[in-house]
Amino acid sequence: MGKAGRIACISLPYLLTIGALVPLILVYLGGTNSGSSTLNSLYFFRADLSNLTSQENAQSLGEQLHDLAGDVAGLDGDQLGQALQHAREQFNLRDFYTIGLWGYCAGNKTDDGFEVDYCSKPKANFWFNPVEIWNLNDTGVDNLLPSDLNRALDIYETVSKWMFVAYTVAVIATIIELLVGLSAIFSRLGSLVTSLVSGVAALFTVASSVTAITLFAVLKGTFNNVLEEYGVHGDLGRNIYVATFIASAFALAGTLFWLVSSCCCSGRSPYHGDRKRGLLGGEKTPYSYERVGSPYMGPGHSSPMPSYSPGSHVPMQTYNRSEAYEPYRQV
Structure with a gap:
């Protein structure tokens, strides 16, 4: 009964940990497989160039970038x-x-x-460089991008590396949490250790989620402010942010309930302590017998010693019923 209660006690935080890991993995794998509609719908930011590349667009790409460059002083128009x-x-x-x-x-x-x-080949510490990905680095156009956009891209490059590390630690810590959580079946100490691992996982899950929404919200604002008039529009992905904040909520709840399980539900039988005290501490259980001292009626009384006749196994001493003794007493 004790172990069953212990298992029931840690079931909730264990399920919450699984609930945090599943959306974390989806966020982690988002945008890595062009054949998966589920993973393709998980993205932090989308740059929509359909108006720029559409045949309905009145201006060509070269004309749009030329207009953008016209605001920069000192450039040779022919070379540009x-x-x-x-x-x-x-x-x-x-x-x-x-x-x-x-x-x-x-x-x-x-x-x-x-x-x-x-979809591009997965790369650690990836950041989206439009100048490189759109093949603008060999044209000199990269020097024409407004300073606000360049500054936003520099911040994005730096912060995206921290965000990648944070998500990686969150996924690994959550997996370790599930493995260490098995030890919580046996003792509250196991729950305490799991709580520590869970705290690390929750910290990095929440930190990466907040970093992602803040970073790309700023990038979207700058992106649209600078390039929207040229037919380029930026949007935030909804599904990936829902997934990452669900993971954060489950991670925090899991940490809380792991801590609760480390304070209660010891897993021991409620009668285990009584039996141990009865065996080691000298306590008696009801309706049991114990051997009496010798002589059983005190030091002033000696028990009659039965005599045996040769060849006989039967005691020859007779006893009065009133003086018969019992070698064990009921307690």
């Missing part, structure tokens, strides 16, 4: 025009690009919505 023309001819831009933790995905807009047909 050649660079922009080269970029326009060489570009194979997709309608949209989505950013995940390990890489990016791209695709085109259809009547059914956004359809992903390509």
